[in-house]
Amino acid sequence: MTEASHHGHGEEGHHPHLAHHFHTPKQQFESAKLGIWLFLATEILMFGGLFCAYAIYRGNHKEVYLYAHKFLDTNLGAINTAVLLTSSLTMAWGVRAAMLGQKQLLSIMLALTFMGGVGFMGIKTIEYTSKWNSELWPGTANAYYPVDTEGLSSEEVAQKEVERLNLISNYLDRKYLGKYRSGAVGPGSSYEFGPDYKYKNDPYFYDPHKGHGEDGHDKEHVADGSEPEHNGEVAHATSEHAEAPHAEAHDIGHGEHASASSPDDANYVPIAGEDVHHAQGTPAEVSMIPPPAEATSAVVAAYADPGDHHHTDHGGHAPVITFVDLPPAEQGRVHIFYQIYYMMTGLHGLHVLVGMGLLFWVWVRATFYDAFGPNNFTTIEVVGLYWHIVDLIWIFLFPLLYLIH
Amino acid sequence: MAHHEPKVDEYGFDHSYNHPLPYTEMFLTFVALMVLTFITVGVTTYDFGYVMNLVVAMTIAFIKASLVAWYFMHLKEDAPLNGIILISSLLFVTLFITFTLMDTNAYAYFLETPSIVSTP
Numbered sequence: 001m002t003e004a005s006h007h008g009h010g011e012e013g014h015h016p017h018l019a020h021h022f023h024t025p026k027q028q029f030e031s032a033k034l035g036i037w038l039f040l041a042t043e044i045l046m047f048g049g050l051f052c053a054y055a056i057y058r059g060n061h062k063e064v065y066l067y068a069h070k071f072l073d074t075n076l077g078a079i080n081t082a083v084l085l086t087s088s089l090t091m092a093w094g095v096r097a098a099m100l101g102q103k104q105l106l107s108i109m110l111a112l113t114f115m116g117g118v119g120f121m122g123i124k125t126i127e128y129t130s131k132w133n134s135e136l137w138p139g140t141a142n143a144y145y146p147v148d149t150e151g152l153s154s155e156e157v158a159q160k161e162v163e164r165l166n167l168i169s170n171y172l173d174r175k176y177l178g179k180y181r182s183g184a185v186g187p188g189s190s191y192e193f194g195p196d197y198k199y200k201n202d203p204y205f206y207d208p209h210k211g212h213g214e215d216g217h218d219k220e221h222v223a224d225g226s227e228p229e230h231n232g233e234v235a236h237a238t239s240e241h242a243e244a245p246h247a248e249a250h251d252i253g254h255g256e257h258a259s260a261s262s263p264d265d266a267n268y269v270p271i272a273g274e275d276v277h278h279a280q281g282t283p284a285e286v287s288m289i290p291p292p293a294e295a296t297s298a299v300v301a302a303y304a305d306p307g308d309h310h311h312t313d314h315g316g317h318a319p320v321i322t323f324v325d326l327p328p329a330e331q332g333r334v335h336i337f338y339q340i341y342y343m344m345t346g347l348h349g350l351h352v353l354v355g356m357g358l359l360f361w362v363w364v365r366a367t368f369y370d371a372f373g374p375n376n377f378t379t380i381e382v383v384g385l386y387w388h389i390v391d392l393i394w395i396f397l398f399p400l401l402y403l404i405h
Numbered sequence: 406m407a408h409h410e411p412k413v414d415e416y417g418f419d420h421s422y423n424h425p426l427p428y429t430e431m432f433l434t435f436v437a438l439m440v441l442t443f444i445t446v447g448v449t450t451y452d453f454g455y456v457m458n459l460v461v462a463m464t465i466a467f468i469k470a471s472l473v474a475w476y477f478m479h480l481k482e483d484a485p486l487n488g489i490i491l492i493s494s495l496l497f498v499t500l501f502i503t504f505t506l507m508d509t510n511a512y513a514y515f516l517e518t519p520s521i522v523s524t525p
Binding site for chain 1: 414416418419420421422423424425426431432434435438439442445446449452455458459462463465466469470473474476477478479483484486487490491493494495497498501502505506509510
């Protein structure tokens with residue numbers, strides 16, 4: 001293109017890569033970079049909308065994030081981060097090669113960067129596939145999506161609700177607990193989740209001798225075992241909503257919330273100025289019209305107040321949240337974490353694909369058309385900046401989605 | 406700002422904008438990014454509390470992003486305007502998120518019922 005225009009106008013001594021409307025190559029280069037930086041700023045603003053959605057939802061539903069993010073594979077996320085950082089290195093190396101006129105090295109580096117994109121998308125595909133096989137689909141197909149009651153008889157709704165809770169409790173939470181148990185040593189390390197497994201009776205999570213002495217907690221464990229829980233009996237699955245607060249109060253709350261979850265207080269409405277629950281970090285949106293049991297969620301309290309003693313209660317293990325531990329109102333909201341996850345990683349993945357297309361194009365031009373050199377590397381530089389901003393966004397996405405603690 | 410000697414091509418134009426990234430800076434940046442990635446993953450096994458863990462993770466991410474922008478994206482050698490564009494876009498995102506969170510947090514935690522109304 002530049003060659004043709006150069007020979008076309010026939011001006012003597014005209015710079016081959018300088019367009020008519022620029023005075024100097026330096027001005028041309030800086031204009032191009034100013035343009036791409038303005039574009040990158042709009043990219044940051046676009047992702048900013050998603051980061052805002054993330055922040056609002058995380059601020060209001062901490063326990064949903066703490067629970068749901070455990071289904072993401074931290075190792076794959078970390079490997080993907082390394083892959084993307086390496087491709088950023090090869091991209092920067094490629095720009096350097098273009099600036100120095102090392103044409104073969106430039107071609108190699110562009111190809112390597114492209115392969116980095118292939119690797120990233122490949123790992124992303126593995127992650128998405130494993131989620132989809134676990135019915136963690138985006139949208140209403142997500143396993144956590146509440147049952148749509150429209151046009152169904154109450155029996156059908158009940159049946160669907162039982163199926164949903166069964167899938168979550170007996171399949172997804174088993175996987176989730178297995179993630180915690182992997183690498184566990186001592187009694188129970190060669191351990192499998194049988195159908196009658198209850199993590200609350202598992203000494204790995206609730207060892208009465210490690211954390212909290214013998215101040216009556218053992219009794220509560222016994223009481224726990226006698227309660228009909230989610231051990232594969234589908235008939236009881238529907239009653240889990242009602243039981244969850246009780247279980248929490250026994251296990252984590254040390255009884256101070258027991259009165260709030262008793263049936264007498266079921267219609268209790270806190271009045272103005274009564275801000276006891278503020279200190280417990282109750283999620284704002286949930287509590288606009290709060291069911292009292294949810295307002296006293298010990299799970300919320302345990303995570304909202306880092307100074308609390310709950311972290312040492314279980315022999316040094318962080319509290320484990322399973323689906324039944326979530327406040328009832330939050331149980332219907334878990335799927336929204338996945339919508340945010342798919343939107344953020346999906347839009348990022350789309351950018352990786354666009355970047356790969358650009359890289360392929362400049363690689364063809366560099367390899368077969370000898371299009372770039374020390375006086376003409378603006379295209380490489382601009383594609384490089386785009387590739388780096390994709391990397392930059394992933395640098396923030398990775399800890400926000402995979403490393404919630 | 407490191408300034409190179411002027412490079413003039415055969416047409417008499419200044420090519421001093423051609424700043425190849427030195428190998429030392431390039432590889433040190435990469436090593437720092439990888440080390441920080443290991444740290445940010447490893448640090449999640451420690452419990453600093455819900456908020457502090459988030460702060461630590463975001464601080465590390467911010468350092469990583471700054472390294473990428475400063476060295477790989479050539480902001481070190483660029484006209485300051487490009488850096489100003491980047492920072493102002495980040496500022497506007499921060500404003501956007503801050504005001505939205507302020508709005509979200511402005512709502513009452515509980516439905517406030519007048520105290521003379523007896524609860525059902």
